[in-house]
Amino acid sequence: MSLYLEHFGLREPPFRITPHTDFFFTGANRGPTLDALIYAITQDEGIVKVTGEVGSGKTMLCRMLLERLPEHVETLYLANPSLSRQEILGAIADELGIPTDGKATHSLTRALQDALIERYAKGKRVVLLIDEAHAMPAESLEEIRLLSNLESKATKLLQIALFAQPELDQRLAATDMRQLRERITQHFNLAPLKQDDIGAYIEFRLRAAGYRGPNPFAADAVAMIAKASEGLSRRINILADKALLAAYSTGRHQVGVTEIRIAAQDARFSALNPKPASNFTPLLWGASGAAITALLVAMTLGTLPRTLLEVALGNVPPPSLHTQAAQPAPRPSTAPLRPEAATPADKIRFAPLTRQHFAQYDQWIGDAPNSHYFIQLLATDASQTGEIEGFLSRITNALEPAQIRVYRSSLSGRDRVGVIYGDFASREEAVEAMRGLPESIKAVQPFPRQVSKLR
Template identity: 40%
Template structure:
């Protein structure tokens, strides 16, 4: 009778049937590289063990808020599970699994975790009952800790509600200990001025490091041993190099790729994992990218290409001071766009198919809208982006040009899109009378092109320092609030002109 087939991995596209044979082939009791954070597979290397000890110490001290951040797939949830498992018996562990709850819902969720039936109660009533329950548990020698995952996704009001819960205390002890687990964006949020009170409550802050290539073999051996493998399973040096390059230190990626490589080796009836097996695993993975997208090489390439695109824009402006938007065509004329559209739908577009006078009459009856350009789309997208930013967020002003130079801006955006993408690039049409700190202080309306969004000046200065040496113009800092002020002034001016 064949051994039972193990459940397929959530991330693996392979059919579950071969998995049982895969396990027997390599002498395994269970799949060694699942992505579910099973404490039985905890790897204590690469400071994971030290981080767990530090978390245990910080929680048992019972003071303030604890924060642990790490990249997606770096092992935060595993540490959360290990912390819950290793805490002393007198500690009651609560989980906050849904980060998008509103403040009142958070209170009800915590009450439910404590076994309190408070459905339909108002928030102030829930808080009073919570306070009483926490005091009762403290008097009985119990300690309560709340583990909140995906904290970077919490609404600001919910983070503030958690901070206020730390006010529940006796003369000498906090009644509720909170541990926040989140991605690096959590730190960016905490750096915003409005979250300074919460940031001040954080007494211990930890970060999960990526897994370095030198420890890959040790990590794989640890997982294989936990899965029942008694003899070493060889991953060739070439396979490990490919794995390190593709996974970029993210343990979830290591698990996904190692699992698929084992399946590829099983298909070859091999007892070692070769570079070919790893190459097949990488090509089948959803996060596969061309080699130049990896790690620091990606950051360097993006910076260099952004500089190139920016320099081309500045060069265009310097060499063509008299050019207008009509000088450089970045989209076909409206008539050509109309003809192309009609042709694609099977309609006649030539004088042989219709009388010229009829075409002119039709055009007069239904004037064509101007074709949407990359600049138009980016202007609209940037307005939405601006509304979501904190007032004190900083940006880098990389160019400012007259609003009439739409062709120059369109050319720049096309070059930047091909070189780096436009995610961190934003464009705003601003009125005349620019503040002195903008690159061009002109009285005419202008297009302002900015880069990035930074929580503090140090972060912005670090990026500006990398860009400045290659920039023919000075790159200046500005804040979101000043851009909003100018946008409001432009809207007010338009409203005033349109008033009777």
């Protein structure tokens, strides 16, 4: 390995799959997610859930939390998801320095509560981070719910964060898990990296490992990595490492498609969502013209994104060229809904900053002229309360808080929240204001919109 590092002028291996916080990539919304998590854990009182595919960076995010949480936050980390109910209590007691002495479950729970109350009295907050939570036995998940009930007269005594694969969502959907499900107030999802993010990710890790030359990965090599890895950071690390080794073995300092092909063949990744083997061509040819027409009309009227931001954020795939060229029929009204009226039966709990900016939107929209413009900063699912609150907490320090507003709307049946900024008499003024935004905000690809689009 020393020859490999010397060949590329590296101080240390850049693509280890073991989480190393010096190599935490803040792009692709990872940095904002970390900020939002810190806020949610230190300010909220519900369970926090972070989901992502195998190798998407959940453990790295968990390690970053352990480093970045404030000093008054005491962290308990459980890496073994297969612990029984009693073993979980024992592990927590051990972390808190509580002797178990063969205590029964009830006695141990009481001892934990007393220890947590003592820490709370000293101004400390205790956070339990559970990795691989999707693999926990049902009885252990139930114990997590019971632990979330530990509280003083004023606040929860134990904050809980679950890090898991998407299978946890499937388990929580079960009827017998509804009590735990309703205690989860913040939901985060680590989406796979996109191709542009992958190029930046590879270069960042190379620089963090001491590399000083021009990027050795050609653009077509990055594109091939994106396809083979499906955007998962662990797979990217494996492919990049094998490709550098392949280049070294031939004396090359550039990595092209040949090296990536060799790396992909050696890695032998399986597809995340393999395509079914069935041949659907006869079904497609047998579909009636009326059904196809109805599908196209539905796509045009309701299911295509209203804004480019939704496409940029990866919430929906971009429309095809054929669809872009077509003249769609008039859309049904998608006027923003007041937060309490969007979905009468929903139980989404928005955090304080979000509620504050909902109120600012309500005060502004009544008198704002239809011809005026604003800057759209964010559009995301209403359930992503942690992401919304974290985003607001960051931009509040960079922008005029009174000009930041949040609205809630229903687009084709989807409960969405948008964050907007400013009030400008013309599109030109809005564009000029965009040029002066901090680079961190420009990175989310803001764009101007007219007030009439909100009504």
